[in-house]
Amino acid sequence: MKIIYLTMTTILMTAVGVWAGDDAPTALSNKEAIDLVQTHANYLWTLVAACLVFFMQAGFALVEAGFTRAKNLINIMMKNLMDFSMGSIAYWAIGFGLMFGASASGWFGTTGFFLSDYAPDGDPWVLAFWMFQVVFAATAATIVSGAMAERTRFVGYLIYSVMISAFIYPVFGSWAWGGLFNGGGWLENLGFIDFAGSTVVHSTGGWAALAGALVLGPRLGKYAKDGSIRPILGHNIGFAALGVFILWLGWFGFNPGSTTTADKSIALIFVNTNLAAAAGAIAAMVVSWIKFGKPEVGMTLNGTLAGLVGITAGCANVAPGSAIVIGLVAGALVVFSVMAFDKIKVDDPVGAISVHGVCGAWGTLAAGLFNMGGTTGKIIGVQLLGIGADFLWVFPTAFIMFKLIDKTIGLRVTPEDEITGLDVTEHGGTAYPDFEVSSAYSQS
């Protein structure tokens, strides 16, 4: 009996590895190994999603370039490349610390600048998380580029892009998302729902775009003295449409990637994102068809983006049917919003204020209205508070910043340069030298 017992014990011990050799697995070591594989999957998903969000930079660049004139293409590509490049360095040095560092005041973080929270022998999760966050910061930054297209001094734009990535975006971000690493920002502690950033990213970009467009004023020739509005046509609709496809793709990183975890919850977010985009495209096409007599491509492309912005806040907490409704409203809303801003002579060449500012606000409200767990007056109130807080923080701050840039180094190019085109005057180049340009090219 004793012998049998010992033998048995040995077998058991070997099987569960309690005192077996170094490599023998135990339930506990297995549990740790399982957690590690899941962690690897989380890294993988977060960083693949960051790739998709990074690619949105190309999408925004193409949409802006496509919707504007050939004589400003180089300038637009330079702005879009440099806001990401300078933004990356600024977010590394300052922004990430303000947004996710430990916070004494509760209003912004004060640690983790220059990625100092990372030690080579420590946990590299902060690096994966930074990578995902920097492409978000850059999205907020690049939204503004479109609204300020075709008339902004390049050096002024560079200063702006550092400011939003280092300061304006991270401060609001810390209110709504900062708690991922520390005690929690005041908005998220109230229960503010903005899963992937309808407000945090898109409205922030949209309200900064509004400030920029107002400080700059409209492009020459856009609004005639008799009150009529002259459409300034985009020079390459192929670029614009490709840009929208790329943005739709990138949003599959933007929304589901915001889990920063590889789990089952990403499926719902994928489906909601896709359905809202489709509904936004359909709604904008139908509304433009009714209003203008024909299904208009610019509005339809912006309707797609409007649907995507709209579902960004609620992508994880609304049902697929609600996602369609949210997208339909966003797609219709963007058409009316674009027309309204044109009416009050706010010249936004690509519709960025409407797509990101207005539809970002709608999406944030909708995340409360269509909450699968039910909605209450308190939920709606907090959503409205978040929407308002973003506007009240971003718009005045950005407005003052643009005014300061304008009064010091100058924000707007000269009328002569604007007519010539910024490619020649700001960059000494021309984007399409092998083609004959039409009279529209050098029109003001």
Add this chain to the structure above:
Amino acid sequence: MKIIYLTMTTILMTAVGVWAGDDAPTALSNKEAIDLVQTHANYLWTLVAACLVFFMQAGFALVEAGFTRAKNLINIMMKNLMDFSMGSIAYWAIGFGLMFGASASGWFGTTGFFLSDYAPDGDPWVLAFWMFQVVFAATAATIVSGAMAERTRFVGYLIYSVMISAFIYPVFGSWAWGGLFNGGGWLENLGFIDFAGSTVVHSTGGWAALAGALVLGPRLGKYAKDGSIRPILGHNIGFAALGVFILWLGWFGFNPGSTTTADKSIALIFVNTNLAAAAGAIAAMVVSWIKFGKPEVGMTLNGTLAGLVGITAGCANVAPGSAIVIGLVAGALVVFSVMAFDKIKVDDPVGAISVHGVCGAWGTLAAGLFNMGGTTGKIIGVQLLGIGADFLWVFPTAFIMFKLIDKTIGLRVTPEDEITGLDVTEHGGTAYPDFEVSSAYSQS
């Protein structure tokens, strides 16, 4: 002894967690945790692959736009954006239920419409699976766009795109793939091999394209009365080539993603997909070089796609060397097929019928011929049956549908509109206003 025994037991119990605290892992809880991590990896792969397949929409749009005239670019982008958008909603409402719902008749499913199989507290796999399937449905739909380019009324195209996504594609899909969720379609129960859809997706799109091209008739000026064929040149080979690169990339989601499982089997599928595409490009280039005296870009680009379509059915069950042979045949076949359809005056501006219909059939046959486990007369017979069943279902149904659209709201634009270009007449826009257009632009 007793004491030792109890101590031992305690150690063992702790180690295997049989009656330890809540969090103590056991072999069983570990097994469940492992399965869950693998499930997470499956979600991740299926959804990342869906991203890649989604991006094929941009690829198809660019290929079609590049191979046609500048005056129809907006129309092409609108068609490609809207067939995905309307298709997404149609597949959510109807198509997915027909294809994968429980089936009483064995001919199509009758449950799961409006994603009603999904409950917020249930398993979200149906959402991940839907996301992967909707991008497949959209691929079938968008193939047709190219064959009908430059002369189709936009409203007629919208109706078509809903019909194929909601009805034509899902019904055949249920025969060949429906069993993923229910008892199995009749074709798959016979052993039909079409791993990622040479027939289910590509031939379905190709035969619908043939029906559309026949009902529409050729573009004005394509076939002269003296029997000569006038080439109508694509306006932007850069777009077309970029589109092919994007499609090649997307196919790495299309074929390997069809596992919907993150396991080792995807490696073979990747390699086969890549080698067949490369072989298709080489074969088409060589054949075009022999036949036309120069390596022709349009044929070479289509040869790449032909190789990809060809390997789609057999990507998981043929060896890499066979993939090269399949691709070589597809690449040569597509050149002869394009010329043959031109000869019988079926005007297919991008070669969609040849690439997807003809090479889809070849690929489906090849999946039987080169089966790694060996081939038999029965296997070949079932493959031919599947190829035939697809043609017999899709072509007549699509033909009747296009005829009905033609007789009611009208499928083809007026000759005047065709000459002016659909961008102006259907959408009130122009794709490249800053450039001087050549006389080719407004040619019929």
Add this chain to the structure above:
Amino acid sequence: MKIIYLTMTTILMTAVGVWAGDDAPTALSNKEAIDLVQTHANYLWTLVAACLVFFMQAGFALVEAGFTRAKNLINIMMKNLMDFSMGSIAYWAIGFGLMFGASASGWFGTTGFFLSDYAPDGDPWVLAFWMFQVVFAATAATIVSGAMAERTRFVGYLIYSVMISAFIYPVFGSWAWGGLFNGGGWLENLGFIDFAGSTVVHSTGGWAALAGALVLGPRLGKYAKDGSIRPILGHNIGFAALGVFILWLGWFGFNPGSTTTADKSIALIFVNTNLAAAAGAIAAMVVSWIKFGKPEVGMTLNGTLAGLVGITAGCANVAPGSAIVIGLVAGALVVFSVMAFDKIKVDDPVGAISVHGVCGAWGTLAAGLFNMGGTTGKIIGVQLLGIGADFLWVFPTAFIMFKLIDKTIGLRVTPEDEITGLDVTEHGGTAYPDFEVSSAYSQS
């Protein structure tokens, strides 16, 4: 007691599954299952990364097309498509075996040709690994295309592309990386640090590009007899900029994917890759601003690529702050290098020699200088040895090969063909038939 003991044993046995039913998990079976899930994650990451690197083919094509003239676009797209297609087949047949096969001599492998190391019932890892390696080989190959643009015979280019993929690249690759499957190449056994291929891929491509540009000579009209240098403008800066965004995206597969393992280490590589690219863009912009008076788009785009090439060797063993320094130096270096090669009349239309050759060398040196574990004279010596060995192997071999091609079938087109443009003369096509071309189009 006995009964209790047996009952207990039964419980334990069940729990650990020692002699329970087939499916009952044990610590050991769990450990194996965990390893398998991790293996699946490794496959997934390696193959998704291969997708990203594949997409770099589109990026290189767009950069080259954008920086050259419209009359050569078809030729450029054909070259970029075919170097990948022919390279894939060549690397399958020969290259992979030379690079990773078992080696008797220690200078190159001699097994694994035609993927013969893969058996259908064996481990498919060799397939996943091949897929990742073939896109690397293709990157080295396609780099050369840009330096030889606008004047190379298509058939000569095809022969070159087979030679580099089958022979030149794999042989050096086996010295630095071959040990992944066998005993180790001589360079890696010395401790050579080139994690993702600043030297192995980029300098190899760059030095072959130098050989090609020298054998070809400059484009007609590039260098006047009075010594002045005429800029030949790129025809589509939108394509070039999109190409750079795609390359940046693809590099997130190139560098982190080189782990071929889904683990935490990819986070640091992502961050370093991103920061170096951003720094490279900024540095090149600033230097071009200082030197030319305006922030120049071509230099800035190349500066981005320079930063990416620079961080490729050291992406896994330097700190983020060092990545910024490496990128800054690379971005500045590329401007001076491009100007220097122009001064000595080496006509490189896209700057490939400077971006990939020179900055590849810099990056390899920097991987030693900024090594997180500290640097020594020996480390620096080995890095310099690797840089030198690559030049001494690649440049003479490629030079002789290009000379042989030139003397036999001819490497350069006739002056008439060069003025007409290679699209017409080599491919019988025209890339933009709907647009009026400017006088620059048919300029020599």
